Amino acid sequence: MTMNGAQSLLRTLVDNDVDVCFANPGTSEMHFVAALDDELRMRAVLGLFEGVVTGAADGYARMTGRPAATLLHLGPGLGNGIANLHNARRAHAPMVNIVGDHATCHQQYDAPLQSDIETLASNVSGWIRRSCATASLGADAASAVVAARTPPGEIATLILPADISWSEGGTAVGKQPVPGALEPQAEAISLVAKLLRSGEPTAFLVGNDVVGDEAALATVDAIAGAHAAKVLAEVFPARLRRGAGIASVERLGYLAEFATAQLQGLAHLVLVGAQSPVSFFAYPGRESDLVPDGCTVHVLSEVEESGPKALTALADALGVASSAARLAERAVSDRPTGPLTGGSLAAAVAATLPDHAIVVDEAQTGGIWASPATAACAPHDWLTLTGGSIGFGMPVATGAAVACPDRPVLNLQADGSAMYTLQSLWTQAREGLDVTTVIFANRSYAILNMELSRVGAEAPGPVAQSMLDLTGPELDFVALARGMGVPAVRPDDAEGLTAALERAQSEPGPHLIEAVIPSGF
C-alpha cells in the first residue's frame, strides 16, 4: 500500500508504542487528522486549548513512562503549549510533539501564521527536527520516539511542513530499540558506601526514577535505616509512590526556611538523580543555595544513570537488605466534621482516598495539609508541579486518566491555577474520564500574598492587594464545570464534602467539587 507522509507518520508512531495523540489541530494538520481513520490503533484525544494537550501528554508520560504524541498548529499552537511543556521538561516526561507548519514552498511568503517555530521549540525540547522529505518522515518520527524515551526522558519536537505530510511516498519505520538508563558508576557507589560507614550526618536526596519506584524507595530507606541517614525527595517530584506498604520519603520544603531546617546539620548530601537543592525563588538578602555550610554534596547517580540500580549496588556494598525497609502502615482517617478549612478538606480527602488513586496536586497554599494527611492511606501516586508553571493540574489529571483507565484520579486544584487550563474539563467529559477535581477556592492568589511579604514588600497597598484578589466577581466553578459538561457541587461543610467525594468516586466519569475555604488554610 502506498502511503502519504501523514499515514507513514502515524504507523511509525504506533509501531514504536506511541498510540495516544493529544491534539488541537488546524488547517496544516488536516492530513494528519484524515490519516487517523487509516490507523485506528492510534487514540486521538481532542483538547480545546494547547495547554491542555501538552499537560495531558505530560500526565500520560508520568504514569506510563511512555510518550504520547501531541498535535499542535504552527508556532502559536506550540506557544500555547509552552507552559506545560516547561513542566514536562522538568519532569523528564518523554513526549513527541508534532508541530504542523506551512508547506515548504509557502514559507517564503511570510503568511500571517508564519513564525520561527524552532526558537519556541528550543526552549523546551531536547530534540528538534524539521522534516524535509516525505520519504524520511517515518524515520524522523522513529528518531523522535527514541530521543524522547532515552533516559531520563525528554521532549522531542518534530516540525512537519504540510506538504511533507500530504505528499505520497511515505515509508513507515518499525519498532526501534531504545537505550536504557546508563549504568551507575562503581567509584560513586564506593565513595558513598564509605561515607555512610563513617557515621557522619548524611542525607539522600532522591530524584524521579527513585520516588516513582517502590522497590527503590525500599532500598534507600533500608540503607538509611541501617546508617542513621535521612531520605529526602525533591520539592516537586514528577510522580511519588506513597501510602501504606511503601517506604515513605519526606519532600524537601517549598519554603527555603523549611528546607533549610531539613538540611541543617548535614555533613553529606548524596544526590540520586536529583539536583542540588536551591530555593524556588531568590529573596532579598537570602542565599539561594540551600546546602548548609560544611555539608559536602556527592553524586551517587546522574539523571541519565539508573538511580534504582545505583541504590541496589550501594545496598549490596553495605550488606543491607531492602527487606529491612520501614514501610508505612495503613491507618484509617476519621471523617471530618464542621466547617470547610484546609485541614478538614485534607481530612476528607484522606478519609475517602480510593485504593490506587492518582493524586494530581496543584492545590498550592490551600493544599499544604493534604499530603501529610494522606501518608497512611492506601497506596497511591502523587504528581506535582515540577516546573512551577501553574495550570498543570487539570491537564495532567486528564492525561493520567487516559493512561490509567482503571485507576481513579483525584485532582487537588487551587482556584487561581485552575483558570489557566480549565478547558481540560471538557476533554474529561468527552472521554468519560474518572477524574474528581476538588477546587480549593480561597478566592485569591494566596501564595502571592505570602510571597509579597517574603520578598520584602511590606504593607501592600490596596492596588497591590487587588492584584492578588480573585473576588469581584467570585468565580463559580460549579457553573464553569457544568458549562463543560462536568457535574459539579459546592458542599457547605466537611460532611458534605466527604459525601460528595464518595459520590464522585462511585460514579463513572468526571466530577468537580468546589470547596470554598475563604480563610485560605
Add this chain to the structure above:
Amino acid sequence: MTMNGAQSLLRTLVDNDVDVCFANPGTSEMHFVAALDDELRMRAVLGLFEGVVTGAADGYARMTGRPAATLLHLGPGLGNGIANLHNARRAHAPMVNIVGDHATCHQQYDAPLQSDIETLASNVSGWIRRSCATASLGADAASAVVAARTPPGEIATLILPADISWSEGGTAVGKQPVPGALEPQAEAISLVAKLLRSGEPTAFLVGNDVVGDEAALATVDAIAGAHAAKVLAEVFPARLRRGAGIASVERLGYLAEFATAQLQGLAHLVLVGAQSPVSFFAYPGRESDLVPDGCTVHVLSEVEESGPKALTALADALGVASSAARLAERAVSDRPTGPLTGGSLAAAVAATLPDHAIVVDEAQTGGIWASPATAACAPHDWLTLTGGSIGFGMPVATGAAVACPDRPVLNLQADGSAMYTLQSLWTQAREGLDVTTVIFANRSYAILNMELSRVGAEAPGPVAQSMLDLTGPELDFVALARGMGVPAVRPDDAEGLTAALERAQSEPGPHLIEAVIPSGF
C-alpha cells in the same frame, strides 16, 4: 525621594504615556505589584491567564495607537502570552512587555522556573533587552517605549530580574521623543501617478495606517474613483474604519479562490503599507502567490513610511481632491425574524449596532455575513485576526473596552475560538467593561471541516470528523459566562437575539449572548 527599580520603572512608563498595565504577576514581580500603590496614575488590570493579558494589550494598542504594558511571570508566563503576541506583532501593535525573571544571582542554579526567556521573546519582539542594573532600568523602560511606538509599531520586551526591580537606586526617565513615520518617497509617488494616468487596470492594496484613518480612506477612494482603480484592504486588518460617511474598502478574501477573483485582470497592484497578497495556507497543487500573471506589484509606501502622507502626495500629484470620495450612505437594516442562522444573526447585529461601536470579529465561518451586513451602519471600527492565531477576540475586546470606555464593544466570537481565552470574561466583569459577546455556536471547528476538503483530504472518516466536532458534551456558554460573573442568555430565534442585543447595549457592563446556529452558516 529614593526609589527602587520597580518604582522608577512605573514612573518612567507613565511619564512616557504608558498608563495601563495588563498583568498576571508571580513572585518575581511582587515589587512591581507593590510599587503600583506609589504610582496611582498607572491603571493595573488583572487577567487570569496571560493570553488575556497580551491580547488585551493588543486591543488597547489598536484603539489608542499607544502601548500598554504587560506584566508576565518568567518564561512560562510569556509562553502563555505568545499566541496573542503573534497576532499583535502582525497588527504592528505597540506594546511593552515586562517579563519578570529570577534575581540575577539566582539564575546560575537552574531553579524549576528557569528557562530561556530571550528565545521565547525573540519570536514576537522587535526589541528585547534584559535589564542589568537598577540605575539604568528607567532608561531601559524609556527605550522600550520608544521602540514600541516607532512606526509602524512593534513589541518591545524588557526582561526584568527580580533584584534589579527590588534594589534601591532607581532613576525615572522623563518623556522621550518618539520618531514619526518616515516620509514617503517622491519617486514612488511619481511612478504610481504615472501608471494611474496610463489607465491600465490598477488596484491599491492598503495597509493598517490607511484603513484605520478615515481621511486616508477618503483620499485613496477619491484617487481610485478618478482613475477607475480599485481599492482593496488586506484580509485581516488591525482596525478598519467603516460605516456611513466613510469611504468603504473591500477586504481581500480569506479564501484564495475569492482573492484570485478580486485580483483577476489587474495590470498593476499598488501596495500602500501592505504585504503582497499570498494565500493564508498552501494547498496541494495551488499557487501561494496570489498576484495574477501579468500584474506588476509596486510599492507606494513601505510599512515604516506614512501611507496617509503618500496618498495625499499622490492625490496632489494627480490633482484629485479627497472631497470627491464616495462615502458610504447610512441605511437602516430591517430587524430579522425567524430561526437563528448566520444570515439572521448578521442582520440582528446590523439592526442594533450602536453608533461608534468597536466590533471585534473572531466569528470565523459563522460570521461571514456580519461584515457585509453592517457596511451601511453608523461609523464603527472592525478589528480582525491579524496573525491567524485563534483566541484573540475576547482579549482584544477587553483591551479595546479599557482603551475606549465611552464606546460600546461588540465581540462576534466563534465558539471554538472562544475557548482559548475565555478567562477574558472575568476581567470584563471585574472592570465593568461594556463588552457584548455574541457566541456563534455551531458546535464545531467548522472552518476545519471546510479546510479538510480544501487540502484534498476527501471523505473524512469518523475519527477525523470527531476531531472537528465540539459536541459530546456541548459547551454551555451561558453557564460559562455566569461562572465568571457575566450575565448571559441563549435566545431561541432572531427576534430574541435582537432583543438581547438591545438589552445588553442598554445596560452597563459585560454581557454574553449564545446564538446557536447548528447549520453553521
